[in-house]
Amino acid sequence: MNNFSPTLATRLMLALAVVLSAFPLYWMLVIASRTNADAVAVPPPFLPGGNLGENIVAVLNNEDAKFLLGLTNSFIVSSIVTVSVVIISTLAGFAFANLTFKGRGVLLVLVLLTMAVPLQQMGVVPLYRLMVSLEWTGTLKAVILPYLLNGFGVFLMTQYTRQAVPMELVEAARVDGAATLRIWWNVVLPAVRPGMAVLGINTFMLMWNDFMWPLIVLTPDNPTVQIAITSLNARFSTNYTLIFAGTALSIIPLIAVFVAFGRQIVGGLMEGAVKA
Amino acid sequence: MSSTPFNGRRGYSHRRDRPPGRRWRSRLDVKAMPYALVSPYFLLFAAFGLFPLAFTLYYSLYDYDLAGTVEWTGLGNYTALLGDEDFWNAVVNTVSMFVIATVPQMLLALLLANGLNKRFRFRLPIRMSVLLPLVTSVVAVAVVFTQLYARDWGLVNWVLSWFGVDKTNWRAERIPSWIAIATMVDWRWTGYNAIIFLAGMQTIPRDLYEAAAIDGASRRRQFWQITLPMLRPTMIFVVLNSTIGGLTLFSEPTTFYNGNVDGGSQGQFQTVAMFIVKQGFREFDYGYAAAAAWLLFLLILIGAAINFLFVRRIGGTR
Numbered sequence A: 001m002n003n004f005s006p007t008l009a010t011r012l013m014l015a016l017a018v019v020l021s022a023f024p025l026y027w028m029l030v031i032a033s034r035t036n037a038d039a040v041a042v043p044p045p046f047l048p049g050g051n052l053g054e055n056i057v058a059v060l061n062n063e064d065a066k067f068l069l070g071l072t073n074s075f076i077v078s079s080i081v082t083v084s085v086v087i088i089s090t091l092a093g094f095a096f097a098n099l100t101f102k103g104r105g106v107l108l109v110l111v112l113l114t115m116a117v118p119l120q121q122m123g124v125v126p127l128y129r130l131m132v133s134l135e136w137t138g139t140l141k142a143v144i145l146p147y148l149l150n151g152f153g154v155f156l157m158t159q160y161t162r163q164a165v166p167m168e169l170v171e172a173a174r175v176d177g178a179a180t181l182r183i184w185w186n187v188v189l190p191a192v193r194p195g196m197a198v199l200g201i202n203t204f205m206l207m208w209n210d211f212m213w214p215l216i217v218l219t220p221d222n223p224t225v226q227i228a229i230t231s232l233n234a235r236f237s238t239n240y241t242l243i244f245a246g247t248a249l250s251i252i253p254l255i256a257v258f259v260a261f262g263r264q265i266v267g268g269l270m271e272g273a274v275k276a
Numbered sequence B: 001m002s003s004t005p006f007n008g009r010r011g012y013s014h015r016r017d018r019p020p021g022r023r024w025r026s027r028l029d030v031k032a033m034p035y036a037l038v039s040p041y042f043l044l045f046a047a048f049g050l051f052p053l054a055f056t057l058y059y060s061l062y063d064y065d066l067a068g069t070v071e072w073t074g075l076g077n078y079t080a081l082l083g084d085e086d087f088w089n090a091v092v093n094t095v096s097m098f099v100i101a102t103v104p105q106m107l108l109a110l111l112l113a114n115g116l117n118k119r120f121r122f123r124l125p126i127r128m129s130v131l132l133p134l135v136t137s138v139v140a141v142a143v144v145f146t147q148l149y150a151r152d153w154g155l156v157n158w159v160l161s162w163f164g165v166d167k168t169n170w171r172a173e174r175i176p177s178w179i180a181i182a183t184m185v186d187w188r189w190t191g192y193n194a195i196i197f198l199a200g201m202q203t204i205p206r207d208l209y210e211a212a213a214i215d216g217a218s219r220r221r222q223f224w225q226i227t228l229p230m231l232r233p234t235m236i237f238v239v240l241n242s243t244i245g246g247l248t249l250f251s252e253p254t255t256f257y258n259g260n261v262d263g264g265s266q267g268q269f270q271t272v273a274m275f276i277v278k279q280g281f282r283e284f285d286y287g288y289a290a291a292a293a294w295l296l297f298l299l300i301l302i303g304a305a306i307n308f309l310f311v312r313r314i315g316g317t318r
Helices: A008-032 A052-061 A067-098 A104-116 A124-133 A140-147 A151-164 A167-175 A180-191 A193-209 A212-217 A225-235 A240-275 B009-016 B020-059 B076-082 B085-116 B123-135 B138-148 B155-162 B174-201 B206-214 B219-230 B232-247 B251-255 B272-281 B286-313
Strands: B062-064 B070-072
Touching: A008 A052, A008 A240, A008 B085, A008 B123, A008 B138, A008 B174, A052 A067, A052 A240, A067 A104, A067 A140, A067 A151, A067 A180, A067 A193, A067 A225, A067 A240, A067 B020, A104 A151, A104 B020, A124 A212, A124 B020, A124 B272, A124 B286, A140 A212, A151 A180, A151 A193, A151 B020, A167 A180, A180 A193, A180 B020, A193 A240, A212 A225, A212 B251, A212 B272, A225 A240, A225 B138, A240 B123, A240 B138, A240 B174, B020 B062, B020 B286, B062 B286, B076 B286, B085 B123, B085 B174, B085 B219, B085 B232, B085 B272, B085 B286, B123 B174, B138 B174, B138 B251, B174 B232, B174 B251, B206 B219, B219 B232, B232 B286, B272 B286
Parallel strands: none
Antiparallel strands: B062 B070
16 A cells, blocks of 8 residues: 555545636636626636637727736836845845855844735835835836845745855855855856746746735826736726736736746745745 | 855965955955845845834824824824724634635645645646646736626526525625635635645655554544644744735735725725725825734734644644
């Protein structure tokens, strides 16, 4: 008797899990590709229709929804934040993992503590007031700046660097006369690239998904994609095909990332969890 | 374990060949560079983390009104909140949805992880597909679920009607709305938690199971007596994560009401995070919102402590 071969019940459960995971996305495609009459029909349609292109064009062309602007804005915000978080985290991670300096332990504990505070809810009022006094509300700067750092990123890269870059390697580079920044660039960065990929994907998805802060600090005429969906939803509350076409558009970048890096996402999550 | 090159004999001799200027510069590099490397994080944290936290405390002690007058009120906001029915409504909603969502989610995730831990074909694609919900945008998911839960043509009511269940108005009624929102949360996070549990399960040595099997322990017994107790550290991580996520719930219930933070006509699914946004950015009572934010933090601490104690007991008696 082998504990590691699945029973029939287990196989069925896994199959069900796969179906349930995919169904709402499939459903999104079904409604996004149909007419509005189909979307409110009982019994509902279960197969995609032929109107997907038409509906998407209608969403993109709708002046009120600003959907294209929302997509562009989300792309800008997510990319800038991702680059910043990855750079800041690899720098700090290298220092915490491979360099000795006074206060290292205390500072690392500080980083861990900052991870436990729900900053988004806790700091929302003063951050908003700060953005008002800088006259940045309604601009992308207001969305980008609070997210340029990420305690989880520093923690992750510290763990990753510790494992991927042996001390001997750093010392050898130093003996050869390399300065710290040069070691970071030539020795550390190539070795921690998989960790950077996981952190980057993670950050990009997080920013693409961010909803509460943009809802507060942006206006519907300069939205991120999530805000654009919400105003589609509020403006055309009965036109499901339009809403679903927009919603489907909004997840394309995430699905693309997932298709390209799904293996790394699974691996990264599993590695991170074991080390945490 | 020291990283300074001056300890190694090889390093020293190399270094002696250099002109004194470079030696000084490299000593500065070794001493100061680490601080330079970690400083971007701490500088930004001071600006966008520490500053807001401190000011949230400061704001919470003042009364702001719509006209823009500001008045010191001490703990007035806090006492007012504790007597505010709407705030308690939000607390009850948040905690209820958290419990309704988390309990089945943990059980399902454990079960799913146990299944994913077996040997079967297409293992990677199946593991990836249970993560698919996580990479989908929260708002998109909430939009889809809102349609699935529509009263007259929603798929959920249609399927329930096969079993003779009457049409439920998922958005208008209190407990149905909690269930609807809880399923959105569960759909998104169960696979993720299963993958984390799976990672924990893979660190459990296989010979433990082999020994148990030789002793005649059934699979079910092995799960309860080996897997669960060995999984406790992972469980603490997952449960704490879910607690923070669950108690700060915002996107799903807000989208469930077309992006409105009232949480339904009677506030039946308004969460504390939505209450904060409503007070701060619809009523412009910054002090009240800030005080509510601190009470939310307190709620999270209490929730985390309860869960921590609870998880520590799981499988603790052997």
